[in-house]
């Protein structure tokens with residue numbers, strides 16, 4: 293249980309009550325929108341009701357595209373395919389089974405389940421194998437093409453190029469379908485709005501920024517991305533269900549690549565990453581299109597294309613960016629970022645320290661093609677030891693750290709942590725064994741704040757809420773010490789991209805310490821730091837090892853190594869040249885020769 297004292301965060305009471313007020317904003321806006329849309333059919337003409345019903349269904353799709361592209365950073369053209377599958381599942385069920393309440397329920401279930409199954413397959417293909425965001429976008433391009441071809445090949449089952457028409461639908465009037473579309477849009481947008489303001493959403497942004505770092509914090513980027521793709525495919529399918537009922541017609545174009553591209557354009561024009569921008573943008577553009585495209589079919593496309601190019605160049609954040617800029621100039625529009633209050637987490641009981649080594653490396657060898665980088669490496673490290681790994685440039689130190697923290701890295705020999713083999717384990721599963729790794733180049737999430745980065749580092753211990761933001765951030769005492777000693781505790785609400793090099797290094801160290809690892813791997817943690825910062829890091833490492841944590845430190849600063857190490861391992865040309873106490877290594881003739889460039893393997 294977190295201890296409520298000492299509270300180190302900013303005591304920003306007015307800002308906090310404003311934050312609480314802003315938390316209720318989505319519900320107030322959704323309530324007002326629902327009431328306005330409920331009464332709207334009474335004042336709109338039939339044409340407007342008809343068109344806006346379709347526009348609102350498309351806006352649901354825009355929300356899903358925005359979550360994937362604007363927040364998770366995956367540009368997708370595939371939402372049209374999931375929408376089409378949902379619409380076709382509904383149309384086929386209603387055509388061939390009938391529209392009784394029971395079959396309607398079956399149609400609804402199919403319209404969500406079928407796109408989710410396809411979404412799971414697409415997500416797996418896109419993200420499972422260390423693929424890039426570009427690869428995912430290409431698959432999202434191919435999906436609507438494949439789905440459309442399947443519809444064309446479906447013969448009379450799918451109606452081929454004519455689609456399916458005239459099936460029985462929900463017993464609603466035009467106004468009823470308008471209200472149903474409005475209800476789904478308000479519910480989906482509200483759920484998305486609550487999610488994007490939650491702690492769990494920070495994980496999506498972190499994956500977008502730096503998925504490798506996420507894996508080393510124990511998160512599974514690919515699982516997150518596959519889950520998001522699957523859920524949003526289901527939401528697109530639900531929109532397809534409403535569309536099929538409201539229009540009583542489905543056609544291959546509804547699942548097509550062109551429609552998928554239009555969705556992306558609408559989201560870009562509305563302002564990706566803003567949620568309300570894409571919703572309002574989609575409704576406005578689709579409504580305008582319905583009004584203008586009949587009279588000006590070619591000119592309309594030209595206008596839309598020109599607007600797209602102009603917005604991309606002049607307003608990369610879309611029309612929502614314009615609104616945001618104006619809003620920010622208003623006195624009440626300036627938002628003060630609020631950081632959670634820091635509290636000390638209660639110390640976790642240390643696993644009984646046995647005499648057995650915590651880290652055991654046996655006969656490890658690693659090659660890149662014909663280049664042998666590591667050979668015959670045998671090292672054992674016990675709890676509480678701080679072992680420095682030194683050696684000239686290119687000796688293989690970073691490669692060894694990589695082999696220790698990623699069991700999928702191809703190498704021969706064996707590595708075990710706490711008796712468990714790491715063979716085949718992905719970095720996030722090695723984190724679960726109690727390993728924390730700090731990279732050579734400070735690796736933090738540039739779109740997030742200091743507090744967000746620390747929050748993600750606590751994800752293996754404290755679940756990230758998908759519906760809200762935590763008001764407190766509980767960290768182990770050692771992580772609090774790093775923050776306090778480096779002044780980061782006063783910069784919790786600061787975006788990390790504004791931090792200095794030394795502050796980023798300290799933040800990454802605090803993140804690794806926040807994982808509460810048993811074994812900590814540090815690659816040049818003092819590179820580019822001032823003397824005072826180096827002293828701080830040395831003090832933190834001494835405290836950690838005093839508490840029974842084992843540490844492996846790659847370091848070029850030999851004075852620093854001498855001061856804090858309990859043992860030094862010297863690597864030279866991929867081989868273990870010496871493994872001894874500080875005195876043994878410092879006084880070794882061999883080490884002097886290696887560093888003067890005189891020893892050759």
Ligand SMILES: Nc1ncnc2c1ncn2[C@@H]1O[C@H](COP(=O)(O)OP(=O)(O)OP(=O)(O)O)[C@@H](O)[C@H]1O
Pocket residue numbers: 660663665683684685686687688689690691692
């Ligand atoms: N991905 C790679 N492909 C091919 N060779 C690589 C790769 N990564 C590292 N190497 C080579 O492996 C050798 C060891 O590199 P490594 O980065 O592990 O050394 P290091 O001791 O950490 O060096 P430094 O102190 O400069 O960081 C070098 O010769 C390097 O060129």
